[in-house]
Amino acid sequence: MFSLQNTLSFSQNLPQITTLENGLKILTLENHTAPIVVFMVWYKVGSRNEHTGITGISHLLEHMLFKSTKNYPKGAIDKILRKNGASFNAMTGEDLTVYYEIIASDRVETAIKIEADRMKNAKLTENELKPELTVVKSELEIGENQPQFLLYREVRASAYTTHPYRWSVAGCKEDILNVTPKKIKTYYNTYYHPNNATVIIVGDFERDAMIKLIKKYFGNIKRGPDIPKVISVEPEQKGEKRIVLKGEGNASHIAVAYHIPEITHPDIYPLEVLNKVLSSGETSRLYKRLVIGNLAATFYTDVEKRIDPGLFGILATARTGVELSKIENAFYEEIEKIKKEGITDEEFKKVIAKTSAGYFYDKDSIVSLAFALGEAEVMSSYKYYLDYLENLRKVTIEDVKRVCEKYLQDVNRTTGYFTPIKPKEEREELESPF
Structure with missing residues (x-):
């Protein structure tokens, strides 16, 4: 360690x-x-x-x-x-x-x-x-x-x-x-x-x-007044929310978001591991299920690290002819598997190794290092970045299962569909009586 x-x-x-x-x-x-x-x-x-x-x-x-x-x-x-x-x-x-x-x-x-x-x-x-x-x-x-x-x-x-x-x-x-x-x-x-x-x-x-x-x-710039505090606290979500959008486009898209804690909360680390198990690389669970399984053309997941509680999100683009509900159900099935069975030791070790390699690579670039230190200092403390790998390695397989059960619940979820309609010009052409 x-x-x-x-x-x-x-x-x-x-x-x-x-x-x-x-x-x-x-x-x-x-x-x-x-x-x-x-x-x-x-x-x-x-x-x-x-x-x-x-x-x-x-x-x-x-x-x-x-x-x-x-x-x-x-x-x-x-x-x-x-x-x-x-x-x-x-x-x-x-x-x-x-x-x-x-x-x-x-x-x-x-x-x-x-x-x-x-x-x-x-x-x-x-x-x-x-x-x-x-x-x-x-x-x-x-x-x-x-x-x-x-x-x-x-x-x-x-x-x-x-x-x-x-x-x-x-x-x-x-x-x-x-x-x-x-x-x-x-x-x-x-x-x-x-x-x-x-x-x-x-x-x-x-x-x-x-x-x-x-x-x-x-040094000669005067100190300003105290900065106004953001006092808004998001109430706990009590039930699933769903939205459906229709608009001009060439593909269908799905987005799913769950509320998660702020950057300083210790659960951020197992959530990061969970995210990478789901989506990092071609051997990840969602890549195999969605992309290799011919459901999604592309997908993206993210653990937002914010001053206040953020979101764990997934965004996917359906392959032509694939219903969004199939992608949604596949995602939920993978989540339920982790809730019931946890992740494997091999998956956990792979995430730690890949994350470590990325961090050691980034530190060799003064630009990447400056951005990482700056973002960490503004959101929490620069020590968040310095200690990141050590804290990630403290995560256990049980922690990953626990945060999956705690945060990725249907009552804590907002789901959105986007379905395309024909461009306006094509619609007008179809609707024309001439």
């Missing part, structure tokens, strides 16, 4: 945390294998922090923060980073928003300056907001034309009754189109503060010099 923390210590220093007086947390991890640095700023804000009327605003704000700031006119951030050879982007999730640069270590100061200015000096003007609303609206419409996205969005909205996880990160089109400069500035001024952010920096640098450089640009 050994943890990833022990493995890391053989080849590099362990991550170190420094907290500035304004509350900014800085996680540093030196890796001198190449003259590259990954610089990230993670904000503990996402769709979880939204409410009806402003859904999608976290994602919209992420887009807007590539526009102008006090010290960078429109287009300058993109131009300067490209000129310095940086790869850069941003991402919004349910619990977080992250901005990052992958840049030569001797040019990292450029990224630090930009991110510090982005934290407090965004202009968020109406002239910049209007075209961005069009872009985000277009993204939403693309998603709405993808049956799988549409189905899982509706399953999520049905599974959750009160918690903000019930809406997608992209938000509701009506809410997005009604965002004003005042609304987005209020949201920005509520959540974009050093005391709601964590800097993650991994790569070729010297720690003391890097902390000094970060202090130079972030």
Whole structure:
């Protein structure tokens, strides 16, 4: 038994945390294998922090923060980073928003300056907001034309009754189109503060010099007020929910979701093992049953790891001519087998070996490592990532059977079907009397 923390210590220093007086947390991890640095700023804000009327605003704000700031006119951030050879982007999730640069270590100061200015000096003007609303609206419409996205969005909205996880990160089109400069500035001024952010920096640098450089640009930013707490608690589901969607498409899809606990709950680890036994690789139970069994063309399962309780989900696309009920029943039959018989020792060992190999591989990439540490720190603690394998190895076969029985119950389930109808043009042609 050994943890990833022990493995890391053989080849590099362990991550170190420094907290500035304004509350900014800085996680540093030196890796001198190449003259590259990954610089990230993670904000503990996402769709979880939204409410009806402003859904999608976290994602919209992420887009807007590539526009102008006090010290960078429109287009300058993109131009300067490209000129310095940086790869850069941003991402919004349910619990977080992250901005990052992958840049030569001797040019990292450029990224630090930009991110510090982005934290407090965004202009968020109406002239910049209007075209961005069009872009985000277009993204939403693309998603709405993808049956799988549409189905899982509706399953999520049905599974959750009160918690903000019930809406997608992209938000509701009506809410997005009604965002004003005042609304987005209020949201920005509520959540974009050093005391709601964590800097993650991994790569070729010297720690003391890097902390000094970060202090130079972030240290004078004032601490913000306390961040509003998300107080919504999703009530226990008391019975199965089912939805049926029909729309234009070429295939039928099924989605099934079960409520599971938050990332810090110990049951997450046996749920991860259960998930991998069901779906990881061509020898997994569902691959053999659904794909080799000619029921599904593709399928995907996931254990959501969230700050608040998430979902265990499966999404499958039926082969032509296969009824969705056959896929649904096959899935439930495999679940019942595990509830009655458990998983085999061979399956368990295979999951641990495959997961271990993936983690050891990922740690060799400073980009993968920075993302893993950042996500863990925002959702729980960076130690969640370091100790992940050790905690996974503590799982027993009995634990997997127990969580399957506890969480994958019909009363805790939301099931959705998407069945295609002919495209509008074909329908009109068929309905025409001429």
